[in-house]
Amino acid sequence: MPTVAPxxxxxxxxxxxxxxxxxxxALADGMVHWLDHGQESLKLHDGLLSATTSAKxxxxxxxxxxxxxxxxxxxxxAEELAGIGRKWVTSVAAGPQGALAYASGRNxxxxxxxxxxxEFVHPRSVEGVAFSPKGMRIGVARYNGATLHFPAADGKPxxxxxxxxxxxxxxxxxxxxLVTTMQENALHGWKLADGKHMRMTxxxxxxxxxSWSAKGRWLASSGAPAAIVWPFQSKDGPMGKAxxxxxxxxxxxxxxxxxxxxxxxxxxxxxxxxxxAARFADQKEVLLRRPxxxxxxxxxxxxxxxxxxxxxxxGDCGVVDxxx
Amino acid sequence: xxxxxxxxxxxGASMSEVQTQIPVxxxxxxxxxxxxxxxxxxxxxxxxxxxxxxxxEFGEIGIDNxxxxxxxxxxxxxxxxxxxCTVRGDxxxxxxxxxxxxxxxxxxxxxxxxxxxxxxxxxxxxxDDDVRSKTKLDAVVALVDAKHLPLRLKDxxxxxxxxxxxxxxxxxKTDLVNDEELxxxxxxxxxxxxxxxxxRTTRAGVALDEVLDRGAFDLSRALENDPHFLEAHDHDHDxxxxxDHDHDHDHxxxxHGVSPIHDVTVQSVSLRGGEMDSKKFFPWIExxxxxxxxNILRLKGIIAFKDDPDxxxxxxxxxxxxxxxxxxxxxxxxxxxxxxxxxxxxxxxKLKRTFEACQAA
Numbered sequence: 001m002p003t004v005a006p007x008x009x010x011x012x013x014x015x016x017x018x019x020x021x022x023x024x025x026a027l028a029d030g031m032v033h034w035l036d037h038g039q040e041s042l043k044l045h046d047g048l049l050s051a052t053t054s055a056k057x058x059x060x061x062x063x064x065x066x067x068x069x070x071x072x073x074x075x076x077x078a079e080e081l082a083g084i085g086r087k088w089v090t091s092v093a094a095g096p097q098g099a100l101a102y103a104s105g106r107n108x109x110x111x112x113x114x115x116x117x118x119e120f121v122h123p124r125s126v127e128g129v130a131f132s133p134k135g136m137r138i139g140v141a142r143y144n145g146a147t148l149h150f151p152a153a154d155g156k157p158x159x160x161x162x163x164x165x166x167x168x169x170x171x172x173x174x175x176x177x178l179v180t181t182m183q184e185n186a187l188h189g190w191k192l193a194d195g196k197h198m199r200m201t202x203x204x205x206x207x208x209x210x211s212w213s214a215k216g217r218w219l220a221s222s223g224a225p226a227a228i229v230w231p232f233q234s235k236d237g238p239m240g241k242a243x244x245x246x247x248x249x250x251x252x253x254x255x256x257x258x259x260x261x262x263x264x265x266x267x268x269x270x271x272x273x274x275x276x277a278a279r280f281a282d283q284k285e286v287l288l289r290r291p292x293x294x295x296x297x298x299x300x301x302x303x304x305x306x307x308x309x310x311x312x313x314x315g316d317c318g319v320v321d322x323x324x
Numbered sequence: 325x326x327x328x329x330x331x332x333x334x335x336g337a338s339m340s341e342v343q344t345q346i347p348v349x350x351x352x353x354x355x356x357x358x359x360x361x362x363x364x365x366x367x368x369x370x371x372x373x374x375x376x377x378x379x380x381e382f383g384e385i386g387i388d389n390x391x392x393x394x395x396x397x398x399x400x401x402x403x404x405x406x407x408x409c410t411v412r413g414d415x416x417x418x419x420x421x422x423x424x425x426x427x428x429x430x431x432x433x434x435x436x437x438x439x440x441x442x443x444x445x446x447x448x449x450x451x452d453d454d455v456r457s458k459t460k461l462d463a464v465v466a467l468v469d470a471k472h473l474p475l476r477l478k479d480x481x482x483x484x485x486x487x488x489x490x491x492x493x494x495x496x497k498t499d500l501v502n503d504e505e506l507x508x509x510x511x512x513x514x515x516x517x518x519x520x521x522x523x524r525t526t527r528a529g530v531a532l533d534e535v536l537d538r539g540a541f542d543l544s545r546a547l548e549n550d551p552h553f554l555e556a557h558d559h560d561h562d563x564x565x566x567x568d569h570d571h572d573h574d575h576x577x578x579x580h581g582v583s584p585i586h587d588v589t590v591q592s593v594s595l596r597g598g599e600m601d602s603k604k605f606f607p608w609i610e611x612x613x614x615x616x617x618x619n620i621l622r623l624k625g626i627i628a629f630k631d632d633p634d635x636x637x638x639x640x641x642x643x644x645x646x647x648x649x650x651x652x653x654x655x656x657x658x659x660x661x662x663x664x665x666x667x668x669x670x671x672x673x674k675l676k677r678t679f680e681a682c683q684a685a
Contacts, residue, residue: 011424028424065390065393065421088421090417090421105395105396106396125398127413143398143400143413164402164403165400165403183400183402184403
């Protein structure tokens with residue numbers, strides 16, 4: 001039976017994450033709380049907008065309304081990694097060897113492993129940044145498509161066009177596909193080898209959460225009353241194939257998804273705070289957390305795939321242990 | 325492209341969403357119109373409310389406050405083939421960020437530059453579901469400079485759009501013009517937008533409750549505090565009566581105000597009728613907004629339906645229209661239907677004819 005260890009916090013949880021297998025909760029007011037033999041807390045920002053974990057999973061990386069990019073280790077040591085003045089750092093991403101990317105307005109910056117910072121100016125707002133899993137390359141979600149930069153080398157960026165506003169971005173773990181969330185209720189994908197388009201539509205709401213399953217065989221997404229899970233096993237991705245629909249619940253929207261690190265199982269969070277786990281093979285569901293005070297905003301598995309940290313809009317967060 | 329139409333609960337009672345939504349005031353106007361003065365007053369006066377302010381540049385705001393957010397104007401066309409379906413991407417992002425810490429403020433003010441199109445700003449609050457669920461557009465307030473407006477109207481379409489789109493026009497710097505110039509400027513504003521409330525001020529000295537918390541887009545309040553709207557037809561020309569050159573237009577240009585200083589491209593069409601047949605009216609308004617959406621800047625109306633004890637109110641921005649029951653008709657209140665379109669290239673005759681054809685037999 002899964003057990004839930006609740007952690008009642010005050011305010012919107014932007015990200016729940018495991019750092020060195022310790023559950024961290026980053027709140028919109030800038031407070032970060034973590035559970036390391038008791039609750040620890042630190043005010044990291046005056047207003048926190050974005051957060052992720054470092055590639056080695058040893059740091060929480062966050063961007064704030066205070067224009068700072070901060071790093072926080074599992075031991076609670078905070079470090080200012082970048083500052084851009086009085087501007088909102090609306091997205092952050094972590095890359096290999098400690099590289100970082102962050103964005104504000106029409107600019108994206110990459111902090112290379114040697115500490116050198118490169119700036120990339122775009123004609124329109126940068127809505128999302130992501131590192132490709134291979135090599136030193138970033139993808140930028142923007143109006144009418146995505147741009148790929150190679151920050152370690154000089155040279156022209158690669159432009160991928162698709163009309164509409166692209167708001168979030170992710171590379172598949174094998175680096176073969178790039179997928180964006182859009183202002184419209186859709187995902188858009190590109191096969192990077194040939195630039196072929198993949199339209200993933202039919203969502204009743206905006207997609208805010210995406211998660212690749214182990215080895216990138218599937219891409220799970222929110223934005224519907226079920227987790228929509230697109231098959232990416234073939235070389236052309238999900239084209240011409242129907243997605244799985246897991247954890248269908250009437251008209252209640254899925255607001256966050258997170259795939260298990262090794263097994264084909266997804267944790268699914270809903271607008272009412274419920275969390276389920278569903279297995280892709282037989283669509284079998286297990287209830288992990290009953291509905292709470294409000295929508296699930298973030299879900300994360302630990303390294304072993306035994307615990308799930310969840311964050312919510314009103315702040316009633318917690319950790320589910322599925323092995324207990 | 326299908327128009328976005330939200331016709332609530334036509335058969336029954338309740339107004340829609342119960343969830344508390346933070347009101348948003350949009351402040352438009354050119355550099356020098358007094359916007360910054362008004363913003364500084366909103367931020368500093370003791371009115372018991374806290375405002376988050378989204379500005380284009382921190383620049384001139386004299387107050388340091390972490391609720392002032394700078395944002396690049398970023399217009400996104402929706403990828404649905406509809407050219408007038410535009411939103412402000414930056415506002416979606418900033419409003420979403422602000423609303424994650426809702427306890428800090430009671431309302432939001434969005435400042436736009438003189439060159440900004442107010443339409444995408446307004447449409448953001450109708451077209452984006454997340455923004456819409458947490459905030460509601462309260463009113464669009466246009467500041468204009470009495471001295472320089474004639475010049476602005478000559479050299480830019482934006483100045484006209486901002487007035488056409490406004491619920492409230494603050495006619496500022498009236499001390500810099502003489503009485504005749506002031507009358508002419510006001511007549512120009514009235515010609516562009518007969519439905520807006522106009523306040524004459526110096527140093528942006530308008531009472532803040534005349535620009536904030538107006539409920540201009542709130543169907544339950546819309547037009548209620550706006551007796552002017554109901555008489556728009558008759559009021560159109562008051563300002564001209566002492567001008568000898570337009571002595572006859574009362575009889576001919578009923579739907580189109582005439583401005584002594586500006587050749588307006590925006591026109592308003594005011595329609596009146598008796599009780600309407602809902603089975604005819606709704607298909608008609610859908611068809612009109614679908615066909616004419618790009619030309620319609622705003623529409624507002626109160627509709628009396630036959631055999632319906634309640635007033636029905638309707639409003640729209642381009643192709644987005646919303647309607648709902650507002651309240652019961654009062655005893656002795658005449659069951660008239662009124663609808664005002666503000667836009668460009670509107671076929672007034674056709675609108676009138678087809679509107680009247682929707683009347684109940």
